[in-house]
Amino acid sequence: MVEALVTAGIAVASAGLVYVLAAARVVKQYERGVVFRLGKLKDSVRGPGFTMILPFADRLRKVNMQIVTMPVPAQDGITRDNVTVRVDAVIYFKVVDPAEAVIQVEDYQFAVAQMAQTSLRSIIGKSDLDDLLSNREKLNQGLELMIDSPAIGWGVQIDRVEIKDVSLPETMKRSMARQAEADRERRARVINADAELQASKKLAEAAGVMSKEPAALQLRLLQTVVAVAAEKNSTLVLPFPVELLRFLERAQQTAPGPAAPAVGPAVGPAAEPAVEPAPATTAVEPAPGAPAPGASVPEAPVREAAAPPVPDAELPMA
Numbered sequence: 001m002v003e004a005l006v007t008a009g010i011a012v013a014s015a016g017l018v019y020v021l022a023a024a025r026v027v028k029q030y031e032r033g034v035v036f037r038l039g040k041l042k043d044s045v046r047g048p049g050f051t052m053i054l055p056f057a058d059r060l061r062k063v064n065m066q067i068v069t070m071p072v073p074a075q076d077g078i079t080r081d082n083v084t085v086r087v088d089a090v091i092y093f094k095v096v097d098p099a100e101a102v103i104q105v106e107d108y109q110f111a112v113a114q115m116a117q118t119s120l121r122s123i124i125g126k127s128d129l130d131d132l133l134s135n136r137e138k139l140n141q142g143l144e145l146m147i148d149s150p151a152i153g154w155g156v157q158i159d160r161v162e163i164k165d166v167s168l169p170e171t172m173k174r175s176m177a178r179q180a181e182a183d184r185e186r187r188a189r190v191i192n193a194d195a196e197l198q199a200s201k202k203l204a205e206a207a208g209v210m211s212k213e214p215a216a217l218q219l220r221l222l223q224t225v226v227a228v229a230a231e232k233n234s235t236l237v238l239p240f241p242v243e244l245l246r247f248l249e250r251a252q253q254t255a256p257g258p259a260a261p262a263v264g265p266a267v268g269p270a271a272e273p274a275v276e277p278a279p280a281t282t283a284v285e286p287a288p289g290a291p292a293p294g295a296s297v298p299e300a301p302v303r304e305a306a307a308p309p310v311p312d313a314e315l316p317m318a
Helices: 002-023 098-103 108-126 129-134 136-154 170-212 214-231 242-254
Strands: 024-027 031-037 040-046 049-052 058-064 068-078 084-095 156-167 282-284 302-304
Touching (some): 002 024, 040 098, 058 098, 068 108, 084 129, 084 136, 108 136, 108 156, 129 136, 136 156, 170 214
Antiparallel strands (some): 024 049, 068 084, 084 156
């Protein structure tokens, strides 16, 4: 009898141990347990720690409550200004309602990944290239809203969405590089011109001060000599005052014009007297017995009068 009782007790204990082992569950701190009893959802969600379920009647499904980091594969698209780009992103989300995440969607992680890809393509088509490159914060917020709207019904909350990289074609990269180079060159020229303008104003002020004090110009000239001698000691610099050049220029402008040279006979061994020949005259001799006026008269012979002889000019002795 005692042996039978002992045997029964051992059997009951073994059955209880098997029941406890089958019913015992451990839920971790970052997890929550959703219990289905005979396929029906239990109202209460099991918290972290040790918990018990009915073997063969209950099924416990654990849901991770941590923030999940999911990379979004790179998506090819055409921007609003017709530029082909390749954009990839990363999404951070977490489950806020374990029961909804299990019931409303078959695989909430896969659903969030697909929604992120389609939303990223939509954002690419609605944005310009400049917005993708420089205004990413606004695009990230718009992408987060697009994904978060359907995810709320799945018990999932989108924590953050970030666009990681924007890949451009090589031709577009070269064009943007040339544009940036031209812009920097323009800025450099503007800065250089501004510096020249400021320097010219300061030089004009300095020239006005030096014009009142002539000794200041000499001091500045000596400073230049000292600066040149400090670099090359073998070079000798002789300053030439600019005032002397200006004085000579003023003297040349105020001097009277040169007098005309006197006309006289040329003197020299091979000089010849410049004699101006007398103009030749013609004398017409009327024939004896000239007819009356109005009658036809034959042409009279015309003779050239010889020019009178010109006496030799007296030449001074050399």
